Amino acid sequence: MSLKRQADILQAVRETGSASITDLATRLDVSTETIRRNIKPLIEQGSVLRFHGGIMSPDQTADPPFQRRMHLNQAGKRQVASLVLDMVRDGDSLILDNGTTTTYVAEALAARSNLVVVTNSAQIACRLASRNNNRVFMTGGELGGDDAAAFGPSSIEFLKQFEVRCALLSVAGINARGELVDFHLFEAEFSRAAMAQAEETWVIADQSKFGREAPVKVCEWGKVQKIITDAPPPEDFIARCAATGVRIVTG
Structure with a gap:
């Protein structure tokens, strides 16, 4: 048996x-x-x-290599990026973490002007620097070979110099226990540091992230203000967000 x-x-x-x-x-x-x-x-x-x-x-x-992940659920990620564009104003100050969804968001935000953007991603920095009078600040540290992102103590110390309106964070999963989770400790540490420097935290996640597990906890749902996604999540997730005061923004 x-x-x-x-x-x-x-x-x-x-x-x-x-x-x-x-x-x-x-x-x-x-x-x-x-x-x-x-x-x-x-x-x-x-x-x-x-x-x-x-x-x-x-x-x-383990996530697939970055460029391969850029091609996964492209439509959903572009939908999320479009929603974020509607919510970001010219002149806003933002922290964007490393991730494929945040990279699509950066491409969309190139239409905005006078942004102040802090990021640990060279992919994102290249998409926003020198566009429409936007200012981009890149955190220090050793760049990863796959995604060209910097992590570690120097990145976190750099973040502490900024106070921004909003941190836009990608995560590996949003589990049924009410937690945002990631695959790597250094990613979770960067996310928590970004949240501490922002007035609001928005999680950007396509629908595949709901119910997905990963071993490192970032925080509980109630620590963020919005979850921006491309399609309505399952009913139990909607109920939990309502109970914790998290707004779901969907296309």
Whole structure:
């Protein structure tokens, strides 16, 4: 029976990329303790990876290379960028983190003028610098080879010199526990530093990010003011946002 149950657990994880212990117990009609016993050998052999409260496919722990991700869900990311353009005013001050959705946002914001933009992404800086009298400040640090983004203590110290109206942040996932999550600790640290320097924080995320797990917690939903997305999220996410005072902006 345990081998059959382990096969069912693997199937559930393959379908969605991740699953909580509670959801697995409900799906298989067994106790959470039974699920924990059954996933232990799967974790030991590397078939799944553990995160707090659940398990995920090993494929979920690493994003594809940046340029490949730029082509994923392009329509959705461009829709998010269009929504952001309508909400940003000429002369605004912004922090934009590294990410494919924020890169599309930067392309859209090239239509605005007199912006003050702080970013750790060379991709974003190149799209906004010297356009319509916009001013772009690039954080220091070693640039990553894949996405040309800078992270680490020097980037965070640089951010602390600015106070902006809005931080626009991408995340790896928005999970059902009410958390914004990322794949890497340094990305989460940069996001939290950006939030501390901004009057408002807007999360920019296409619909694929809802329900997606990643191992590093950025913050709870209630710490942000808006989630800007290309399509209405599932009803349970809408209810949680309403309960925490987070505004959902959608196309």
